[in-house]
Amino acid sequence: MPNHYFVGDHEYFPGIGNIPYEGRESDNPLAFKFYQRDRLVGGKTMQQHLRFAVCYWHTFCAKGSDAFGTDSQTFPWDTPKNPMMAARARMDAAFEFFTKLGVPYYCFHDRDMAPEGAFVAESERNLATMAAFAKERQDETGMKLLWGTANVFGHPRYMNGAATNPDFAVVTHAAAQVKAALDATVLLGGENYVFWGGREGYSTLLNTDTRRELDHMAHFLELARDYGRSIGFKGHFLIEPKPMEPSKHQYDFDAQTVIGFLRHYGLAGDFKLNVEANHATLAGHSFSHELQMCTDAGLLGSIDANRGDPQNGWDTDQFPTDIYDAVHAMLVVLADGGLKSGGFNFDARVRRESVDLDDIFIGHIGGMDTFARALDVAYRIRENSDLGERKLRRYSSFDSGDGARFEQGEMNLASLRDLAASEHKPVRASGKQEWYENVINQYL
Ligand code: XUL
Ligand code: CO
Secondary structure, three states, X not given: OOOOOOOOOOOOOOOOOOOOEOOOOOOOOXXXXXXXXXXXXXXXXXXXXXXXXXXXXXXXXXXXXXXXXXXXXXXXXXXXXXXXXXXXXXXXXXHHHHHHHOOOEEEEEHHHHOOOOOOHHHHHHHXXXXXXXXXXXXXXXXXXXXXXXXXXXXXXXXXXXXXXXXXXXXXXHHHHHHHHHHHHHHHOOXXXXXXXXXXXXXXXXXXXXXXXXXXXXXXXXXXXXXXXXHOOOOOEEEEEOOOOOOOOEEOOOOXXXXXXXXXHOOOOOOEEEEEEHHHHHHOOOOHHHHHHHHHHOOOEEEEEOOEOOOOOOOOOOEOOOOHHHHHHXXXXXXXXXXXXXXXXXXXXXXXXXXXXXXXXXXXXXXXXXXXXXXXXXXXXXXXXXXXXXXXXXXXXXXXXXXXXHHHOOOOOHHXXXXXXXXXXXOOOOOOXXXXXXXXXXXXX
């Protein structure tokens, strides 16, 4: 990988070189304190474990605006007035950023990369042109695409939903966008393709036929899968659960809802889940709960790494800094054998008030250090404590004898009753929650 990669004669982040590892004693804000790309943790490097990705939308498109105020951040790549020229500049800045940060992956929505045209064919042309540039940049830098997706929630035509819109004409527009985004993802060798159902839900049941909308959504996903497979997409399709925002209720509420939906409609062979930390908290769950539900079902695909704010009930998309939470997440991921074709994508943005250009480096460095540290802690807990064995032992009454016969389906309700009446006396076994919690703190 070239040092200080940038294209042409324009460097968008002058004065910032490739981010080095300097260890926890360093007070350089533009250095990793814990993330060492090539450090081995249990036979795999940190880079191979964590497979970090930068998201195009928050990092290069969002400019600090919120519901109460316009953009607070100005970026040098936004100078060109022509939208396609601006898209080129943004892409050059993006690849310079990815390379200097030292992540292997990125993720994008169609509209992050290329502007919407006046009609479908123009939008397709814009995206195809920009995807071709992205391919060149990938070849030059060695960057890879973790996943692509289509933004079928931002344009006002999608205000009543995309695949679940009551107007069939809107469904066709969503299809056109997803088709083009799949083409771009395949061109770029994307390892996954994501569906986040931004407005796939409802605002009031009074005007909504939920059963019909869910059938439409499932059928749309089948058609997308069939198209993707027909053009050679071999990766996973991923559904990203989120319970609300922007819709009052979204159909992909949480992991268990999505798992039930995929199984009900026979989609679980091609689709897995992309779990986002802040969406878990919006659903009233912990991040690790959502990950656990996916791994139990064999359906953990990828992760959107971020965090919410405990005092706020909305999707603040902050960079992850909570090591305790990240350790719980890494324990689940490591128990599942690690992420396979997924990665940790920073679906996170710096605050509206963070207006310096280096803030986006600092945010990502913090997120990467958080998960590097969590990986190390979780790995040591698994290697050195007997937490895993204790958890297994808790279920040992099912390992042999009648308990094993129960698990094997060799008992009926009456035979269980007879055991209760004769010999099986429950023991008062402590759950030992405090012991487990102290083990985590001991290794932090
Ligand atoms: C929105 C969100 C999206 C998806 C991709 O909350 O998380 O950015 O990750 O559409
Ligand atoms: Co996300």
